[in-house]
Amino acid sequence: MRRVTIYDVAGKAGVSTAAVSHAFNDPERLRATTVSRILDAARELGYAPNPHARALHSQRVGVLGVLFPQPIATVFANPFFASFLEGIGSVTDERGIGLLTVTPHGGSLERAIAAAPVDGFVIIGLDERHAEVAPLRKRGVPFVVVDGDPETASSVNVDDEGGANAAADLLLEHGHREILVLTFHAPPEELDKDLGVRGRRLRGYRRAFVDHGVALDDDAVVRTFVTLAGGDTAFAKAWADGARPTAVLAVSDIIAIGAMRAAKRLGLRIPEDLEVIGFDDIPLASASDPALTTVHQPIAEKGRVATRLLIRELDEGGPRERIVLPTELLLRESTRTQNSKSRGQGVAKGGTEREGKRTLKAAAR
Amino acid sequence: MRRVTIYDVAGKAGVSTAAVSHAFNDPERLRATTVSRILDAARELGYAPNPHARALHSQRVGVLGVLFPQPIATVFANPFFASFLEGIGSVTDERGIGLLTVTPHGGSLERAIAAAPVDGFVIIGLDERHAEVAPLRKRGVPFVVVDGDPETASSVNVDDEGGANAAADLLLEHGHREILVLTFHAPPEELDKDLGVRGRRLRGYRRAFVDHGVALDDDAVVRTFVTLAGGDTAFAKAWADGARPTAVLAVSDIIAIGAMRAAKRLGLRIPEDLEVIGFDDIPLASASDPALTTVHQPIAEKGRVATRLLIRELDEGGPRERIVLPTELLLRESTRTQNSKSRGQGVAKGGTEREGKRTLKAAAR
DNA sequence: AACCTTTTATGAAAGGTTTCACACGAGCGA
DNA sequence: TCGCTCGTGTGAAACCTTTCATAAAAGGTT
Numbered sequence: 176m177r178r179v180t181i182y183d184v185a186g187k188a189g190v191s192t193a194a195v196s197h198a199f200n201d202p203e204r205l206r207a208t209t210v211s212r213i214l215d216a217a218r219e220l221g222y223a224p225n226p227h228a229r230a231l232h233s234q235r236v237g238v239l240g241v242l243f244p245q246p247i248a249t250v251f252a253n254p255f256f257a258s259f260l261e262g263i264g265s266v267t268d269e270r271g272i273g274l275l276t277v278t279p280h281g282g283s284l285e286r287a288i289a290a291a292p293v294d295g296f297v298i299i300g301l302d303e304r305h306a307e308v309a310p311l312r313k314r315g316v317p318f319v320v321v322d323g324d325p326e327t328a329s330s331v332n333v334d335d336e337g338g339a340n341a342a343a344d345l346l347l348e349h350g351h352r353e354i355l356v357l358t359f360h361a362p363p364e365e366l367d368k369d370l371g372v373r374g375r376r377l378r379g380y381r382r383a384f385v386d387h388g389v390a391l392d393d394d395a396v397v398r399t400f401v402t403l404a405g406g407d408t409a410f411a412k413a414w415a416d417g418a419r420p421t422a423v424l425a426v427s428d429i430i431a432i433g434a435m436r437a438a439k440r441l442g443l444r445i446p447e448d449l450e451v452i453g454f455d456d457i458p459l460a461s462a463s464d465p466a467l468t469t470v471h472q473p474i475a476e477k478g479r480v481a482t483r484l485l486i487r488e489l490d491e492g493g494p495r496e497r498i499v500l501p502t503e504l505l506l507r508e509s510t511r512t513q514n515s516k517s518r519g520q521g522v523a524k525g526g527t528e529r530e531g532k533r534t535l536k537a538a539a540r
Numbered sequence: 541m542r543r544v545t546i547y548d549v550a551g552k553a554g555v556s557t558a559a560v561s562h563a564f565n566d567p568e569r570l571r572a573t574t575v576s577r578i579l580d581a582a583r584e585l586g587y588a589p590n591p592h593a594r595a596l597h598s599q600r601v602g603v604l605g606v607l608f609p610q611p612i613a614t615v616f617a618n619p620f621f622a623s624f625l626e627g628i629g630s631v632t633d634e635r636g637i638g639l640l641t642v643t644p645h646g647g648s649l650e651r652a653i654a655a656a657p658v659d660g661f662v663i664i665g666l667d668e669r670h671a672e673v674a675p676l677r678k679r680g681v682p683f684v685v686v687d688g689d690p691e692t693a694s695s696v697n698v699d700d701e702g703g704a705n706a707a708a709d710l711l712l713e714h715g716h717r718e719i720l721v722l723t724f725h726a727p728p729e730e731l732d733k734d735l736g737v738r739g740r741r742l743r744g745y746r747r748a749f750v751d752h753g754v755a756l757d758d759d760a761v762v763r764t765f766v767t768l769a770g771g772d773t774a775f776a777k778a779w780a781d782g783a784r785p786t787a788v789l790a791v792s793d794i795i796a797i798g799a800m801r802a803a804k805r806l807g808l809r810i811p812e813d814l815e816v817i818g819f820d821d822i823p824l825a826s827a828s829d830p831a832l833t834t835v836h837q838p839i840a841e842k843g844r845v846a847t848r849l850l851i852r853e854l855d856e857g858g859p860r861e862r863i864v865l866p867t868e869l870l871l872r873e874s875t876r877t878q879n880s881k882s883r884g885q886g887v888a889k890g891g892t893e894r895e896g897k898r899t900l901k902a903a904a905r
Numbered sequence: 906a907a908c909c910t911t912t913t914a915t916g917a918a919a920g921g922t923t924t925c926a927c928a929c930g931a932g933c934g935a
Numbered sequence: 936t937c938g939c940t941c942g943t944g945t946g947a948a949a950c951c952t953t954t955c956a957t958a959a960a961a962g963g964t965t
Contacts, residue, residue, distance in 0.1 A: 191915045196953055221678040223654040227595040228951035231920050236657055247629030257616045264612030271645035280636035289588040292601055292657050313586040556945045561923055593921035596950050
């Protein structure tokens with residue numbers, strides 16, 4: 176069963192292939208009666224222009240790739256990525272652009288990138304320092320990097336350091352001195368000193384400790400997996416090892432919620448015995464018990480902004496930009512509302528009402 | 541900045557384009573030294589075969605489309621679709637196949653389908669009775685229909701009717717006579733009598749009512765939106781209108797959870813005053829309070845099966861199949877564990893242990 | 906009726922790859 | 936030495952569309 180091509184339509188309508196093409200793409204150029212004759216023939220034959228041929232000619236396929244460093248199954252299982260894709264999709268949808276999720280092919284991200292029939296990439300959690308991404312620049316394929324190196328060409332990031340700083344600052348203001356910091360294992364590529372999201376958040380915490388003249392022991396920084404179980408076991412193990420933290424800073428909500436679970440199991444009351452602050456503000460954060468105080472970042476918006484940037488670059492060769500979106504500390508139930516302590520310095524300047532919760536803009540760097 | 545093509549590589553290596561192609565696709569055919577000379581040239585130039593040209597020639601692009609009838613933003617926000625995509629992605633990933641989400645382009649699903657550079661489609665929640673889907677068959681594009689007409693060519697479904705029947709049967713066995721049935725608004729295309737998932741589930745409920753000789757009033761079947769708020773308001777409104785149900789059957793977990801919220805607000809205890817059974821077993825179902833008794837369906841597995849089916853059809857022109865996966869009633873906390881009543885007839889035959897919960901295979905039709 | 910302008914339609918090239926059929930030479934057996 | 940086969944490499948067609956340049960037809964003016 177051969178596919179029906181433009182030749183078949185041209186033959187049936189008694190015109191040239193050029194005429195058929197015009198009938199679809201620029202009907203004004205043809206007599207109205209001719210156009211309808213062609214369109215009729217096309218409909219009868221069930222003709223639709225071959226997207227590959229069209230793409231080959233026009234150097235444009237109308238599809239954007241979203242590049243993940245992880246297997247696709249973990250992508251869709253992750254609420255963070257779901258929100259991110261939701262943001263991206265809202266833009267591509269309204270522009271009539273397709274969305275291709277690109278993940279490592281049998282382990283090789285490079286092959287996946289080369290084989291992807293797309294006009295450009297939104298890249299999440301990787302950047303040009305990675306060997307797979309660099310060739311794109313060389314080949315002239317447009318891309319926007321999200322949550323990668325904020326210095327690269329076109330990139331979208333959030334103020335990770337500022338948000339983390341605000342979180343740590345709040346706990347230190349509350350008088351805590353034994354704070355357990357939970358972070359995730361560094362991806363193997365990031366062996367170098369504290370690059371990426373994780374590094375920036377840790378830097379934000381550290382700066383607050385320095386500002387308050389409080390030491391942050393290496394022992395107090397624990398790496399674990401970004402899962403409920405990861406946060407749970409990390410806290411439980413630290414406790415078993417004799418640590419007696421009065422507060423927890425986690426670089427991810429899911430880790431924070433896992434830690435709360437462990438703490439509750441150990442009989443600790445939150446926030447009375449233990450204050451906890453997460454990061455990201457995934458949907459589960461407001462649904463957990465107690466509701467998690469966390470650093471909110473605009474996940475879907477990040478996707479939207481990145482996509483618009485990419486499309487503009489594609490359409491107009493627009494200028495490359497570096498965008499940093501704000502984060503904000505969202506006070507919920509896993510921290511104490513503390514009006515007593517002095518608030519002279521530090522980050523906690525003037526909360527505003529939002530979603531019925533008090534909110535603090537993260538300090539700009 | 542012109543893209544580097546196979547000609548550039550051929551020129552640099554001093555061979556024909558055919559040789560370059562062979563070096564990549566069938567190196568055995570060439571002398572080893574020639575191959576490495578070509579590969580070196582390619583690497584230096586940063587060459588990668590143009591996916592569009594390759595697809596045009598080979599009639600194969602290595603991308604599968606997943607067709608949704610809804611805007612992409614709602615897709616990713618929906619936990620059901622997330623699990624479904626996770627299943628699909630696990631298969632495409634291991635085969636090195638790309639995944640393109642296809643949603644209406646500016647309202648037109650037809651245009652989106654025509655423009656999608658894919659080898660085939662997994663279609664969810666639509667089938668050949670829809671005008672947009674029918675042309676695919678005519679054009680010879682392979683597709684597999686999920687949650688559509690179980691009679692079509694290649695399709696994957698679950699035993700909606702059996703699962704629903706088991707759920708209704710349980711409640712009727714428990715002696716309930718005032719049961720509120722919550723369903724969702726029919727998509728406009730399904731004006732005809734009870735097609736699709738919704739229709740099959742309702743049919744399952746109805747059959748149980750008939751078997752028990754209990755009447756199901758039209759008033760007792762309420763349509764609402766598939767959201768927490770939808771379930772909440774639907775129950776609240778029924779209550780306000782004077783209905784005093786002692787049990788709820790919902791065709792969707794999210795509706796069921798919404799109804800529970802409303803019921804708790806009205807002071808009802810679950811399951812003592814009100815038993816509730818949902819459908820789907822989304823992750824939230826086991827996390828709700830109380831944990832929701834529901835009809836489990838293998839969402840991710842449905843995606844995996846459909847994808848394997850499609851790939852087989854693509855690779856081997858394999859036979860078209862109609863697959864129906866089982867559902868099972870998962871007893872959790874929103875129904876009573878009732879050993880007292882007689883269980884002579886009906887569905888509840890022998891529970892097995894699973895996830896520490898009692899489980900009942902849905903009655904086969 | 907001749908000429909010019911506008912409208913309508915076409916021929917052919919270009920876009921980049923793969924692959925079929927063939928060519929060339931070397932090695933080998935008879 | 937002839938004739939084969941085998942190993943390597945190439946030319947050119949095919950995949951299908953869009954678009955540039957141009958031809959043909961139609962209409963209008965003098």
